[in-house]
Amino acid sequence: MNNHEIFSATVAHYLAPIRQYLDDASITEVMINRFDEIFIETNGQLKRAPAKFADEEAYRAAVNNILQFTGKSITSNQPLIDTRLPDGSRVHVAMTPCARFGTAVTIRKFNKETLDINRLMELGALTRQAREYLNVAIKSERNILVAGGTSSGKTSLLNALSADIPPGARIVVIEDSAELQLQQEHVISLEARRPDQYGRGEVTIRDLFRSSLRLRPDRIIIGEVRGGEALDMIQAMTSGHGGSMGTLHANNPADALNRLETMALMSKVELPLHALRAQVSSAIDIVVQTSRHIGGRRLVSQISEIDPVDVNGRYQLRDVFAMRPVVDKKGRKGMQLKPTGVRSAMAGLLRGNAARVVTDLTKAIFTPAAEPTNAG
Known part of the structure; x- marks a missing residue:
């Protein structure tokens, strides 16, 4: 496996709780407010999703793994960062102190259909x-x-x-x-x-x-x-x-x-x-x-x-x-x-x-x- 394939497999593992939403073509955006509070956008409507990460530690591990794919890291001195998933989906991460209630992540999914x-x-x-x-x-x-x-x-x-x-x-x-x-x-x-x-x-x-x-x-x-x-x-x-x-x-x-x-x-x-x-x-x-x-x-x-x-x-x-x-x-x-x-x-x-x-x-x-x- 090359590095891209390794990262893809690793990120998929850490994002297992929301994998179904990332694979669903009808869902355009996944918004994680906290480890146990996730929203999705489908057909232009926002909906609360039943999925959640096991705990804050598992959620933070997933965020760190996403950032590692593009060689980035997030700290209290750099609490806001843009990155992407291996498939090209755009990711924005905001953590404390800017995000008052804990780390927030928004994933704008990459459209696998070529919109020519x-x-x-x-x-x-x-x-x-x-x-x-x-x-x-x-x-x-x-x-x-x-x-x-x-x-x-x-x-x-x-x-x-x-x-x-x-x-x-x-x-x-x-x-x-x-x-x-x-x-x-x-x-x-x-x-x-x-x-x-x-x-x-x-x-x-x-x-x-x-x-x-x-x-x-x-x-x-x-x-x-x-x-x-x-x-x-x-x-x-x-x-x-x-x-x-x-x-x-x-x-x-x-x-x-x-x-x-x-x-x-x-x-x-x-x-x-x-x-x-x-x-x-x-x-x-x-x-x-x-x-x-x-x-x-x-x-x-x-x-x-x-x-x-x-x-x-x-x-x-x-x-x-x-x-x-x-x-x-x-x-x-x-x-x-x-x-x-x-x-x-x-x-x-x-x-x-x-x-x-x-x-x-x-x-x-x-x-x-x-x-x-x-x-x-």
Whole structure:
């Protein structure tokens, strides 16, 4: 057995009390509040599970074993940590004193089903028109930010969209805890590292970003923008690294730009606000908003392009797709992602592969407005 197989078997042994939930495809998240208090999320609903660990010692042993898989450890000086299981499931651990009632663990399960873009369309996460539009944008090397709330499908969508990156492109992926599963051939995956108990060996997202620029990337993908690395990303996007992508927590596209601006200010680099906003609007071409609805359904709810800031330094967005009321064949009312009728800023500028994938579905979006003619 290789090391990965050994760790897989060992982790499975220690997590035996919750193994049935980790193996159940209908369960998306397992939340352990204490050794004897476990909740699961299934079909978008939270439920108390009857399972429990034998005692606090057995629970702590399981947590330590999970952390050992990625070479991490948790102490009173480092009570919060992100890691993953051998199958790729994301794990967050919080212990005392931050977790008042004892060590808490949340496991966001890795979806063993490959959610490619066609599968997302089958699930109703986005429409064929929106899918074609995003394909054109990726092939046009537009910088895309996927925004949404917790568990709204940001990472799954980013994974699926990355498949449209042309083959041969050198992609550098930067993550705090490895989660993305890109299928391209030429991928470099970088993962941040926390300092040890003596404060040594830390590698931050910002460190990785600077390193990535020396790795000759064609495109850079950031798993999640959380802090001062936002400024590094913005500057990279405006200096020749087109077609880059990332995710960010935000409730709508306008909030996404404001949050990106706030995080860029966390870099402690002195930059006038109007200059920063101009850089943000120049760096980000498109914001794709994801939402989680009642019942756990995840979908794309809005796609907006970013125009240059106005004369007052305010962000300007053009909503290319938005949710609109529809009535199905059975007369049932609902909402669906529809084109707004606004032309894309890419209209008339498409070349090569990007122009070739445009069909009648999105032709109106990418066709320039007719020039007025002078009578006479």
